[in-house]
Amino acid sequence: MEAGAAPVPQGHIALVGAGPGARDLLTMRAVQRLQQADIIFYDRLVDPEVLELARRDADRVYVGKDVGACAWPQHKIDRLIVAEAAKGRRVVRLKSGDPSIFGRACEELAAAEAAGIEVEIVPGITAASAAAASLKRPLTERGETDTLVITTGTCRPGDASPDRARLAHPGTAVTFYMAVDKAAEVSRDLIAAGAPGACPVDIIAAVSTARERHAATTLDRLAETIRDEGLKSPAILFVRYPKSLAAARAASAAA
């Protein structure tokens, strides 16, 4: 090293799951990364209280992503987090929920790796887990539901919607993310594929926050309930097709 040339400190990017909203649902590892960060890029869905866990002198950059819409294009976020880390800064990209579930972490991972920047994912509590905890209704139930599906109601323009027919199966619990505006389609597709209209559905909005709201309904009344209750995004739909409902239906068909 030449005299006078200070070593460039090693930059680092952490894609950190902020969980569903409540500050105390962050993991200890997430809190540690926030406290180490020189700069934090965050979305609209992150509860403002979560940012209070960061150092006071850390830069905070709002990148304005919201469900189904981006104030900032993804490639701009990718470029900025890499540019900051390349200066030797510790960068946190804070993401609602778990970065690995509908978090678009792939693009940011690829950008970091292409630039030779060290990157890690810190997992977060996903909305389905938080909703189940809040409802006191597990996502899987012995004898009733042995398979949990996490899927989305909203895709980027040009992408096909996830095929829903195969989800209408006894023993399956399905959580739909970003699907409040697609509730009528979700019901129609599942019922067309054979799910009973009587399947229980919970709608949980703003889970774990002070604005949390919950409505219980059935698959055939899903869109109506959302409308009548005025429920808005962010919310998840938790649809269950219990094995006992399938058995009761079979018994009634045979009678």
Add this chain to the structure above:
Amino acid sequence: MEAGAAPVPQGHIALVGAGPGARDLLTMRAVQRLQQADIIFYDRLVDPEVLELARRDADRVYVGKDVGACAWPQHKIDRLIVAEAAKGRRVVRLKSGDPSIFGRACEELAAAEAAGIEVEIVPGITAASAAAASLKRPLTERGETDTLVITTGTCRPGDASPDRARLAHPGTAVTFYMAVDKAAEVSRDLIAAGAPGACPVDIIAAVSTARERHAATTLDRLAETIRDEGLKSPAILFVRYPKSLAAARAASAAA
């Protein structure tokens, strides 16, 4: 109140997700509950370091549950947690991962509610999220996988295995819990239902702990890889059927 009769303090049961193993993957809420607990019931899968977060004077009761086997029958655990809370104690039932995902929380919730004991669920990081973070491979990938399935390889005696045929679908990522010993069946069922043998699979054992191990393979070589690498439970299988693989297959069939 009669003179001399002390009020009975309010007992409480918290079903707390301990996450996949690493102590710093507990949420702050989980840590708080551990620190408040008078007595903690825990399983074999919980890393011993997690228990260090509890008060030194808290009672610790090992209930010896392991994957697919119970040293203690569930009804005995149910009875004991309720009996302790009924004495006015703050009870933590610590569970690996997220209590709402294959955590048998239903039985404990029902027992608490039947006894009129206040009960809550504190969500935890489930193994699939921790595995994705460790692999730096998200569970959903835009354009490739839009649906995540979490299912189990092992059911209680007498229960049918989850139907796997519907999981062999382009765009689906499937994580199998408790399935190391069922790997040959998993491969056979998915391939029989149309999934290409070339589907990528990651096997992640003891995720987030010092003993974590990982092997990458394909669906048609899954059981062989587990055997050759000597991978043991607890582990998850992360099977992906990317849309691009389905498209390549269709193109090759048409050629």
